[in-house]
Amino acid sequence: xAKTTQPISMDSYEGQEVNITCSHNNIATNDxxxxxxxxxxxxxxxxxxxxxxxxxxxVASLFxxxxxxxxxxxxxxxxxxxxxxxYCLVGPGGFKTIFGxxxxxxxxx
Amino acid sequence: SQxxxxxxxxxxxxxxxxxxxxxxxxxxxxxxxxxYRQAAGRGLQLLFYSVGIGQISxxxxxxxxxxxxxxxxxILSSKKLLLSDSGFYLCAWSDREGDEAFFGQGTRLTVV
Numbered sequence: 001x002a003k004t005t006q007p008i009s010m011d012s013y014e015g016q017e018v019n020i021t022c023s024h025n026n027i028a029t030n031d032x033x034x035x036x037x038x039x040x041x042x043x044x045x046x047x048x049x050x051x052x053x054x055x056x057x058x059v060a061s062l063f064x065x066x067x068x069x070x071x072x073x074x075x076x077x078x079x080x081x082x083x084x085x086x087y088c089l090v091g092p093g094g095f096k097t098i099f100g101x102x103x104x105x106x107x108x109x
Numbered sequence: 110s111q112x113x114x115x116x117x118x119x120x121x122x123x124x125x126x127x128x129x130x131x132x133x134x135x136x137x138x139x140x141x142x143x144x145y146r147q148a149a150g151r152g153l154q155l156l157f158y159s160v161g162i163g164q165i166s167x168x169x170x171x172x173x174x175x176x177x178x179x180x181x182x183x184i185l186s187s188k189k190l191l192l193s194d195s196g197f198y199l200c201a202w203s204d205r206e207g208d209e210a211f212f213g214q215g216t217r218l219t220v221v
Contacts, residue, residue, distance in 0.1 A: 043199045043212025044153070087152070099145070099153035
């Protein structure tokens, strides 16, 4: 499974757009890129998944360049409730899901 | 719809005592099942995963074991708990062909 690297923490203010970038230089051809969100004392929750280019849902957008060696999770107009840990995962999906340390996002008023 | 149940929510156990955490999934068949542990302020560490009844793979050597006696039941056990076993334990499932993992609410274990 591809190793991922993402910032340990980020700070933002309410109403701002937040972009969290994940590096995955050894991503394999059949790997997908998946992002999860985790609040304290809860299990992670799926946010978005993509393979290439751009994916958007009601929560976030995921940007993946052509070489797929990195990806960026974009959260539009964050609120205080978006304070959480965000995990980037790379793998073939549905099997041996492995989480790194994640990025701790802190949204300030 | 699919649901995952994990219990208990919190547990305080003395060192050397046994452990049994249970996880059950409803509304799906042949799920992949996972046990994770999360130490305070850290990421999730995959402990065990299972692709079928009686099929368990261990990711890290440790004091814990897992069993899958039924298709939708996953049990995490220990014969003698250590202080280092304290943490937040999460059970999860995913479709055999799918990509999204669904997590239970977790068990916070404190070994004293």
